[in-house]
Amino acid sequence: MVQKAKILLVDDRPENLLALEAILSALDQTLVRASSGEEALKALLTDDFAVILLDVQMPGMDGFETAAHIKRRERTRDIPIIFLTAINHGPHHTFRGYAAGAVDYISKPFDPWVLRAKVSVFVELYMKNCQLREQAALLRLQLEGGAKGGAVAGKESAGLLAELSARLAAVEEQAEALSKQLDDESADAAAVATAAHLERKLTGLRRALDALEPGTGGATPPLPSQN
Numbered sequence: 001m002v003q004k005a006k007i008l009l010v011d012d013r014p015e016n017l018l019a020l021e022a023i024l025s026a027l028d029q030t031l032v033r034a035s036s037g038e039e040a041l042k043a044l045l046t047d048d049f050a051v052i053l054l055d056v057q058m059p060g061m062d063g064f065e066t067a068a069h070i071k072r073r074e075r076t077r078d079i080p081i082i083f084l085t086a087i088n089h090g091p092h093h094t095f096r097g098y099a100a101g102a103v104d105y106i107s108k109p110f111d112p113w114v115l116r117a118k119v120s121v122f123v124e125l126y127m128k129n130c131q132l133r134e135q136a137a138l139l140r141l142q143l144e145g146g147a148k149g150g151a152v153a154g155k156e157s158a159g160l161l162a163e164l165s166a167r168l169a170a171v172e173e174q175a176e177a178l179s180k181q182l183d184d185e186s187a188d189a190a191a192v193a194t195a196a197h198l199e200r201k202l203t204g205l206r207r208a209l210d211a212l213e214p215g216t217g218g219a220t221p222p223l224p225s226q227n
Contacts (some may be wrong), residue, residue, distance in 0.1 A: 002031045002126065003130070004028070004029045004034055005029045005030065005049075005126050005127055006029065006030045006031075006047055006048065006049045007024060007027075007029055007030070007051055007052075007053065007119065008019070008029050008032050008034060008040060008043060008044070008049045008051075008192055009032065009033055009053050010033065010034045010035075010037065010039075010040040010052065010054045010055055010058075010063070011053075011055040011058070011084070012035055012036060012055065012058045012059060013055075014035070017033050017035070020053060021033075023112040023115055023116055024115075024119060025117060026116065027058070027116065027119065027120055027123060031124055032049070032200040036058060036059075036060060036061065037058060037060065037061030037062065037063070037069070040052070040054070040066055040070075041066065041069055044070065044076045044079075049076075049079055050079075050080075050122055050123045050125075050126030050127070051079065051081075051082065051122040051126070052070070052078045052079055052080070052081045052082070052124065053082050053084055053119070054066060054067060054082065054084065054102075055085070056083050056084065056085040057085060057086060059107065063083055063085075067081050080103045080104075080122045081102045081103060082102065082103060082104045082115075082206065083102045083104070083105045084108060084110070085105070085108065085187065086107070103122075119133035129137060153166065193215060
């Protein structure tokens with residue numbers, strides 16, 4: 001069973017949260033509510049999120065301040081943030097949003113289809129990264145098992161290598177399709193850059209896996225970075 005991604009919705013008005021849930025329910029992911037910046041930061045302490053939809057105008061800690069806290073934490077600094085605002089104060093206001101770490105800035109009322117499409121891109125990228133970490137973990141087990149088990153574990157190692165190769169091929173195919181989709185839709189620069197980073201990590205993992213195949217010299221390859 002594929003685990004669902006979590007999307008954090010941050011807005012102080014319940015009706016806005018309800019509207020966001022209605023728009024994003026078609027993605028079939030886990031939607032988590034937060035009615036304030038403080039509540040959002042608490043949720044981020046324990047859960048991993050694919051993307052954050054963050055209202056700018058909130059009493060107390062506003063969206064800019066909340067984003068600043070998110071970007072200061074090592075655990076959460078790389079989570080994409082989409083700012084939502086009902087007020088357009090011009091270029092300076094928009095620049096402040098991007099300076100705070102947003103990957104996008106959408107004014108209300110927004111097009112539901114556009115918002116859903118933007119969020120879906122980051123959900124897909126998140127899922128691919130999760131799959132990549134899983135492949136790396138299996139590869140690490142293979143390296144450790146090969147060093148300890150020797151010839152006794154030969155058949156099991158061969159089976160695991162075949163499984164790893166097949167699963168990695170599936171991820172590579174999906175990542176390639178996603179990259180083509182981003183190119184076709186002239187997507188946000190942040191999404192394109194994230195997809196390119198994912199492809200680089202996949203390439204490193206494929207090289208490490210190929211080096212384990214029989215007849216490749218037997219050297220232990222370095223694992224690709226997960227950063």
